[in-house]
Amino acid sequence: MEKYNSLIGFIRKTFNSEDFIPLHAPHFGGNEKKYVNETIDSTFVSSVGEFVNRFEKEIAQYTGAKYGIATVNGTSALHMAMLVTGVQQNDEVLTQSLTFIATANAISYIGAHPVFVDVDRDTMGLSPKALQNFLEKNGKKGADGFTYNNTTGRRIAACIPMHTFGLPSRIDEIAAICEEWNLVLIEDAAESLGSIYKGQQSGRFGKIGTFSFNGNKTITCGGGGALITDDEAIAKRAKHLTTQAKIPHPWKFQHDEIGYNYRMPNLNAALICAQMEQLDRFIDNKRQLAGLYDNFFKNSDIEFVKEIEDAKANYWFNAIIVENEQERDLLLTETNNAGVMTRPIWDLMSSLPMFKNCQHDGLENSIWLSERVVNLPSSFRP
Incomplete structure (x- = not known):
């Protein structure tokens, strides 16, 4: 008997399916077809169109920001965020090694250097304590008001924390540290639209927040x-x-x-406007699913990763922590062989060939998590 049969059975029952269960499937249950057809009929299918303008107003209104700018993807939003806040070639940007590669790639587009700081185990997001320790050990404030890296001599221009799987990090503490050291704070909120920390929407704690609407995102x-x-x-x-x-x-x-050809096409904007109308319903549904998973794992030796105090997560991806790397691989093998899609967390950026020589702080928690975290099916359940 396979060790994880009960988990597989629980997931199948929860999603009411004996077919293949994906990690995160999109759900189009609103005005998507209507709005796309309107766009086609208008002939304005590229980057000029009413839905692009409408979406920019809606994303700003939803998050409480004054302005929203639509882009072709989350990576281009990150790239643009650094460009317009003054990050320059040969600068350094503090970020986490435990992230999707877009974060580090966008830093590289500038010609800047990612520097990897550890995460907290409970949020899987950038650790304020590790950030402060790194800056106290390696940072020096120059006469020009900027912070420089004692080891490399380069300016540390910005900090980009990422809210892992939609779970808010301790972003207020990170913001305070960035202010103390005169670093531009850019929130990589690609996964956390609708997540709230201390009453404030994700993406609202820094100079700029960025989002992604890739095919597997909440919307x-x-x-x-x-x-x-x-x-x-x-x-x-x-x-x-x-x-x-x-x-x-x-x-x-x-x-x-x-300039850059980064403007969102009107066809895509039509879809995202329809999805925005359903966002709160999607998040409520996903939070209910997280509650079911949490209850299932309560009396097991597997930890379900939950939001921290003062946080309300969108639970984009549900995550568990198993005992060790061998147990992780066993779970991945059994579930995927059974047609239930699960995935490990990303390989650390510092382990990839293009970033292996980047400075980091040892990344103790990042390494520990990378060996143990598994994502479970997290789709909206109609």
Whole structure:
């Protein structure tokens, strides 16, 4: 008898299916087809269209930000966030090694260097204590007001924490540390739209917050991303750069600097507007699922990862922590062989060939988690 038969049976019962159960499937149960058809009928299917403008207003309103800028994906939103906040080539950006590769890739697009700081075990997000320790050990404030790395001599320009699987990190503490050391705080909220910490929406604690609407996110438009900010100048510049830095004119093609083809197409925006209408229902449904998982694992030696105090997570992906790497691999093998999709957490960025020489702080918790975390099916259940 397979060790994880009871878990497999529980998941099948919970999702009411004997077929293949994916990790996270999109759910289109609202106005998606209606809005997409409206877009097709309008012929405005590219980056100019009413749904793009509508979505930017809605993402700002939902999160409580003053401005929203729609982008083609979450990675481009991160790249743009660094560009418009002054991160430059050869700067350093503090982030976590336990993250999806987009975070580190976007830093590299600037020509900047990721520096990896450890996470907390309970949030799986950047640890304020580890961040403060790293800066006290390696940081030095220059006469120009910026912080420099004693080891490399490079300016530490920004910090990008990521809310892992939609679980809020201790982002208020991280924000206070960034302010103390004059670092731009950019929240990678790709996975945490709708998550709340101490009464405030994810993405609202830094200069900019960024989101992703990839096919497996809580709400999706196939691709798509966004950045939010309260800073009018940053919002205007981000919108300008994401539209190829084109100066508005009835017929002339005038561009005043290097721009980027990062604007979300209207077709995608039609989808995401329909998904936004269902976001709160999706989150309520996913929180109910998290409660079922939590109850299932209560009397086992497997830990279900829950939101910390003062947090309300969207539970984008449900995660468990098993005893060791061997147990993790056994669980992954048995569940996937049974047609129930599970996945390990990402390989650490510091273990990848392009980032293996980046500075880090030892990453004790990151390594520990990378050997033990498994994601379970987390789709919306109609």
